[in-house]
Amino acid sequence: MKNIKQESINPDPSEKRKEVKKKLRKLEGLPTLPPIIQRLNQMIEDERTSLHQIAEIIEKDQVITTKILRLANSAFYGFPRKVSTVQQAMMLLGLNVLKILIMTSSIFEFIHKEDIGLWEHSIGVAACSKIIAEKIGAGDSQEIATAGLLHDLGRVIIMVVLKEDQPKILDLISEGVDPLSAEKRVLGIDHAEIGAFLMAQWNLPERLIEAVASHHNLENSKKYRKEASILHLSDLLVHARGYGKTLYESLPPFEVRALKYLGLGWGEIKEILFNLEPRLYELKFFTEELKKELSS
Amino acid sequence: MQRLPLSYLKPGMKTYEEVYDAQGRVLCGKGVELTEEMIKRFYELGVSYVTVEGTPVKLPWEKSLEEELSELEKRFEGVNDENLLQIKEILKELLYEKYKARIHQS
Ligand SMILES: [Fe+2]
Ligand SMILES: [Fe+2]
Numbered sequence: 423m424k425n426i427k428q429e430s431i432n433p434d435p436s437e438k439r440k441e442v443k444k445k446l447r448k449l450e451g452l453p454t455l456p457p458i459i460q461r462l463n464q465m466i467e468d469e470r471t472s473l474h475q476i477a478e479i480i481e482k483d484q485v486i487t488t489k490i491l492r493l494a495n496s497a498f499y500g501f502p503r504k505v506s507t508v509q510q511a512m513m514l515l516g517l518n519v520l521k522i523l524i525m526t527s528s529i530f531e532f533i534h535k536e537d538i539g540l541w542e543h544s545i546g547v548a549a550c551s552k553i554i555a556e557k558i559g560a561g562d563s564q565e566i567a568t569a570g571l572l573h574d575l576g577r578v579i580i581m582v583v584l585k586e587d588q589p590k591i592l593d594l595i596s597e598g599v600d601p602l603s604a605e606k607r608v609l610g611i612d613h614a615e616i617g618a619f620l621m622a623q624w625n626l627p628e629r630l631i632e633a634v635a636s637h638h639n640l641e642n643s644k645k646y647r648k649e650a651s652i653l654h655l656s657d658l659l660v661h662a663r664g665y666g667k668t669l670y671e672s673l674p675p676f677e678v679r680a681l682k683y684l685g686l687g688w689g690e691i692k693e694i695l696f697n698l699e700p701r702l703y704e705l706k707f708f709t710e711e712l713k714k715e716l717s718s
Numbered sequence: 719m720q721r722l723p724l725s726y727l728k729p730g731m732k733t734y735e736e737v738y739d740a741q742g743r744v745l746c747g748k749g750v751e752l753t754e755e756m757i758k759r760f761y762e763l764g765v766s767y768v769t770v771e772g773t774p775v776k777l778p779w780e781k782s783l784e785e786e787l788s789e790l791e792k793r794f795e796g797v798n799d800e801n802l803l804q805i806k807e808i809l810k811e812l813l814y815e816k817y818k819a820r821i822h823q824s
Contacts, residue, residue: 495766503740504764662805664789672793678801692808699812700721704767706779707723 439610445583446619466521473517477508480524489527490520497704498549498567518627519568525624526572533578535716539667540578542709544571546665549701550656553694558684560648569630572621573637573653574668576613579620584609592669601669602638614638640677651680659695665702719819721769727757732771739763773820783817 462479465471481487487508494511495504505511512520533541551570555563581588587608594604605612611619618635633649636642637657643650658676660666668674681687686694719734729752737746737760745763746756749771760768781789790813794806 502766504766506764659805662793662802662809664793672795673797673802676799676802681801688804688808691805692811695805695808695812699816703721704723706777707726710779 435607435610437610438608442584442609442611442616443619446579446616447623449583462524463521466517473512474509476517477512480508486524486527489531490523493523493527496545496708497701498545498552498571499564500549500552500701515564516562518562519564522568522572522626522630525626526575529575529578529582536581537578538709538713538716540574541666541712542705543660543666543668544574545705545709546660546663546698546702547571547573547653547656549705550659550694550698551652553697553701554652554656554684554686557690557694558648558686560652565627565630566633566649566652569633569649570653570656572617572630573634573657574613574617575620575634576616576618577668579616580605580609580613595669600675604669612638638674640679640683647683651683654680655684655686659691659698663695663698663702719769719771720773720775721767722775723767724757724760724765726775727752727760727768727770728774729754729757731774734769734771737765737768739765783813786813786817 462476465476465479480490490508490511491505493499494501494515499515501514505514515523533544548567548570552563552567555561555566560566580591590608591601591604594607595601599607602612602614609616614635614637618631621631621634629646629649632643632646633653636647636650637653640647640650640654654677657674661668661670661673681691731752733746733748733750733752735748736744739745740763745760745765746752750756752768752770787810790806790809794802797803797806
């Protein structure tokens with residue numbers, strides 16, 4: 423115990439970084455995955471399992487079914503019709519996305535409770551990422567929407583697993599240090615890297631991991647620069663629209679190159695923002711419902 | 719006009735535009751007064767939102783145009799980058815259009 427105290431007075435970023443990664447590997451403080459999720463994971467990995475079998479297992483669990491259907495029906499995936507069964511959700515979202523939703527559902531739950539502003543921000547970025555992905559034809563747009571949903575996962579992890587460091591980060595920010603540097607100074611690592619680190623541990627697709635890892639620094643991306651740029655631009659647009667709340671009081675730093683990487687001009691940005699608006703309008707009902715549930 | 723999820727619909731509200739199902743078939747025309755039966759049918763057919771006339775529901779999170787504009791100014795305070803200012807202009811335009819459409823109706 424003494425040791426920990428001393429560290430917080432005189433932190434050594436590279437030492438701290440090692441300590442943080444060790445914690446992440448053990449996932450201390452994160453709610454453990456219920457057995458059904460472990461079982462599902464095995465089934466999903468197993469090529470011989472049919473979608474039908476997976477759906478059957480999920481449907482036996484009321485809580486997970488509800489979570490999946492709720493996420494599938496929320497406006498960031500933008501299906502014109504209500505998704506009412508797990509089978510449908512699986513067809514529409516794909517197994518990959520479904521797997522991610524199952525694995526991260528306990529974290530989503532945490533975001534609702536702890537930081538509804540960050541949750542709103544995340545689903546706003548998910549919706550915007552999907553619109554951009556469709557606009558430029560960047561492959562599986564459901565998957566990109568999911569990357570948007572997870573892009574600030576590292577922030578959530580800091581709040582859950584690294585609770586005792588959060589106040590120090592907030593202090594630095596209130597002194598005028600920008601949020602990313604504040605995280606790096608206190609933890610030796612920032613939320614983008616933390617999120618990606620964890621996603622890699624969960625064996626999520628490389629495309630998502632790289633996009634999340636570089637959403638504040640496009641230079642870090644190699645194979646998936648487009649995906650990273652989509653998250654980067656969505657993050658900016660959602661902040662600019664004032665939807666949700668993050669550590670950035672106003673706007674996050676923006677790399678204009680993102681527009682070039684995506685081949686977007688101002689006309690297209692305008693279309694994206696005009697398409698996003700009704701989505702955000704619908705999402706508001708979704709988060710308000712959650713808020714009501716949480717307070718009751 | 720106001721776009722509302724099914725759970726906010728009440729009999730007596732009037733449709734502002736047609737209501738479609740997922741296949742694009744018209745379930746209900748413009749200017750039709752909703753009944754309990756119709757709302758139930760929308761649920762069954764998987765409709766999520768219906769746009770109705772006027773603004774029958776007060777949504778506590780909705781802001782006025784003035785509030786939106788002043789918050790936009792605040793978010794962009796001190797911003798000189800011309801790219802970011804472009805985005806600000808687009809958002810202003812969006813807000814004016816959004817609220818113009820509303821005033822027109824109610
Ligand atoms: Fe971020
Ligand atoms: Fe973000």
